[in-house]
Amino acid sequence: MPRSTTVREVGGGTQSVERALSLLRAFTEEHPERRVSELVQLTGLGQSTVSRLVGTLEALGYVTHDARSGLYRIGPTVVGLAGIALNQSPIHRQSRQIAQDLASELGLGANVAERHGAELFYLCNFEGRLAPRSFTLVGRSGPLHATAMGKALLSDLTADEIESLLGARYPVYTPKTIADLDGLLAALADGRSRGYTTELEELAFGRACLAAPVRDRSGRVVAALSVSGPLSALDLPHRQDELALKVIEHADQISTGLGYHASATPLSATV
Template sequence: MTTAETGEKGSAGGAEEGAGPEGAGAPPAPVKSAVRTVVLLEHFAARPGLHSLADIQHDLSLPKSSLYMLLRTLVNLGWVETDATGTRYGIGVRALLVGSSYIDGDEVVAAARPTLDRLSDDTTETIHLARMDGTSVVYLATRQSQHYLRPFTRVGRRLPVHSTALGKALLATHTDEEVRRLLPRRLEAVTQHTVTDREQLVEELALVREQGYAVDREENTLGLRCFGVAVPYRTPARDAVSCSVPVARLTPGHEQVIKAALFEARDRLSVVTRRM
């Protein structure tokens, strides 16, 4: 995207044209228009629906004229959609196509499909495969519960790493100091059960390492308990598998079945992802 498309001049143009040759020492300067495009798309991805130009400008603190030109360019390219009035904007269908291509081309997702299917059959509950991304986990694949009472899930959903069994299983593959560098001292309370003290979470991660699995005790969704294990094809792990079950349906016997099935799934995935 050129500076003319976003109304940028001067410093933005220098950032795009003044980057030194590869191997010159300092990393190339970021392209301002590209950075703004990514920030805008991620803003829409985190806030479903349509939003006014004024609201977007307020949230992102971008120059209004530049933001408008960027939005119109992305609308023309299909990355952003607008309503009939042309005054409200949201994520476009092109973003879905790119997101789907990421899932379709991921070797771990492809290799995990038979294991996820078997885990779903063994537990009859909702199954997730997720990847750690900063302080979040992102769903890469799901298998819906066979029961009428079941949680709502979708591929691409992003959840806090500290409030999920998936995230805690992944955090446990990091050292305590790495966890402290990654997370703030006070953590977001998603529900009244969420662990919001980082040091308390660090203590819990020691137990996760010892027992080999993590538990979300209604910390992300009320009425739902989740069990998660990391897939150790790399260290620290970046992917994890979990099983979610409504508390009303969770008996001690069913919990043991879920844990055993998760350990078996982890072992199978460790084999099939060994060379990835």
């Protein structure tokens, strides 16, 4: 099929676009590879329709096909578009080097995220020597109530706004996960008083995180910066104050780069 083929050619204009996007959405972190039969089952589309659409997506580079296994996976065109989107983000551009330097200095993971609706969305992820990962968090989403970055992103919202945003959705990941609005509000109040938020085995056993909010020129919280890693690497009983000061300092740098002036809204707090 020629490289110039468009989704419209497989029939239906907007409907074909919607169907093609539904196929792409079937690829997830948990299931990065799919067979045609799986795509048929997940989307409810006919096999002939799925086969035609997948063929077009492959020709355009949105998916690739392993002839040996019969599996499809996300292709280079999607990766290219993701890179364009990240490079157009002022937050990503301003925070990337700062987060990378922080990860190198501390040997821990350094992450930047912004809020998309009721979830956080990772824009940057760098691993330090003490907190290696075999995968990147960039592009992944996460819960607001069970992460230090999520709490930082919620830190300038009112109780009513948080209730409207999250409703009763407080999935429990470990016995330490905050499971209701009152618990979350208490954690946010604690975070505001200290200038940073924490997560101690709330999302995953054996891991912890400290985060600080990032503000734009209006003073609004637009992102969060965190340091994270295994409990043994963070050594919070001895290093929490040190790590908190580092994450606040670097979050302040990003905020300043985004045009924020500390006189407008209190940002840092004494740890």
